[in-house]
Amino acid sequence: MPDETAEPTPTAAGGDQPASRAPSRRALLGWGGAGIALGAAAAGGAAAALRDGDTVVPAADTGAAVAFHGAHQAGIATAVQDRLHFAAFDVTTKDRAELAQLLKDWTRAAERMTAGHAVGEGAYGGLPEAPPDDTGEALGLQPSRLTLTIGFGPSLFAKDRFGLEGQRPEALVDLPKFPGDNLDPARGGGDLCVQACADDPQIAVHAIRNLARIGFGKVAVRWSQLGFGKTSSTTPDAQTPRNLFGFKDGTSNIAGTDTAALDRHVWAAAKDGSAWMAGGSYLVARRISMRIEVWDRTSLREQEDVFGRDKGEGAAVGKAHEHDRPSLKAMLPTSHVRLAHPDSHHGAMMLRRGYSFTDGTDGLGRLDAGLFFLAYQRDVRDAFIPVQRSLARSDALNQYIQHVGSAVFAVPPGVRDTDDWWGRALIS
Secondary structure, eight states, rough: OOOOOOOOOOOHHHHHHHHEEOOOOOOTTTTTTTOOOOOOOOOOOOOOBBBBBOOOOOOOTTOOOOOOSSSOOTTTSSSSOOOEEEEEEEEEEOOHHHHHHHHHHHHHHHHHHHTTTTTTTTTTTOOOOOOOOSSSSSTTOTTOEEEEEEEOOGGGGOOOSSSSSOOTTTOOOOOOOOOOOOGGGGOOOOOOEEEEEEHHHHHHHHHHHHHHHTTBBBBEEEEEEEEESSSSSOTTTSSSBTTTTTTTTHHHTTTTTTTHHHHTTSSSOGGOGGGGTOEEEEEEEEEEEEEEEHHHTSOHHHHHHHBBBBTTTBBBBTSSSSSSSOOOOGGGTTTTHHHSSSGGGGTOOOOOOEEEEEEEEEESSSSEEEEEEEESSSSSTTTTHHHHHHHHOOGGGGEEEEEEEEEEEEEEEOOOOOOOTTTHHHHO
C-alpha cells in the first residue's frame, strides 16, 4: 500500500482537443460476426476533450469526454475520475487472428463509448429479430470522463499460445511472493485487463459489460473489481483524497502534467528493450484488504505513528503542512511514509490511481473493505517490487492490511488514429 511514490513536482497546462470522430455504422453482422455492439447514448453538448496524448488538463466537469486517441493511453496520466470498474479476462480463443479481431472490435467500441456515442443502431430501433446493439443502461447519460485502458498479462505471452513468447518485455515479470501475502488465485492474473474509470459508476460498468459482450466466445471475465473514492490524484493542486483509514493518500503522487517525471518514471521507451511498448507503461494491480474494525479501535497517536503523518492536515512528522518535504529520520523506522518514500528507494516512483472498495462482509461479521491499488511505472523491477519488499518486511501498517489479490500487465501505448487499434504493434 505504498503512499509516498513521488515527490511534489511543478505542473504545466496543456491544450484541449476535440473528441475523436466516430466511425461509420457497422453492418448488421459486424463486430467479428457476433451481430452485437455497444455504446452509450450520444451526449448532447458534451465538453471538449481533456487530453491530447501528451498533456492532461485537470477537469471536474462530469459531463466531459476525454479524448481516446494519443501517444499514450488515457486513464493513466488523466485526472483521476471518481469511479472504477476493473476487469481481467482470460482469452479463450486459440486463434491469433481472432484475438487480433477482438482487439480491433474493442478499440472501435472504446472510441465510441469514451466519446459518449451509441454504437450501431443503439439500444432500440434496430432489427426486431436481432439483439440490440447497446445494452441501454447508459441511455441519456453523459460520457462522465470515461477512459478505457487495456493491458496484456504475462500469460498472454506463454509458449504455444499466440506466438508472442519472443515479444514479452523483460519488464513484464511475474511478481514474487511477498511476506504476508495471502493471494487468492481467483482474484489475480489474467491475459488481458481493461480499466474503466468515470465519474458515473453506471458509465464505467456499462463499458466493461459491453466489452465482455463483444468478446463472448473469445474471452471470459476472470475477475473484476468495482472501486469508489479515488485514493490518489494526478492533479496535485486539488484536494488530496483519503483512504478508508481516514488518512490522505498519494500526497506526493506524480502529476499528470509533469512530462519530465512521466517520461522518467512512467512511460516505457524503445531503448528499454521492447519497441512495441514505447509510450506504454507497466501496471501493478493489488487488492488490499483493510482490517477496518481493528483500525477503528486504535488510538489516534498510534494511527499517526503508523503512517508518519498527522490525520488532520496530512503533514509529515515535525512538519506543519501536507506538502512540506518530510524528514524521514524524524519518523519511526516502521512508519509507512518512511518506508515507501522515494528517498528510501534511490528515487523510485510510481503513478498511483487506486480506489477504495467495499464488497459486503468477510463471513465473520466484518466489512470486506480495502484498497484496490493501481500503480503505473516504467519498470516493475525498479519501482513496485523493491518498494513492496521493504513494506512487506517492516511496515507497521501490515498489522492492519493484507494483500489478497495481485496482477501485473504491460499497458501498450495509445491508439494514434482511427486506423490504429489496441496492441497492433504487438499482434501484427
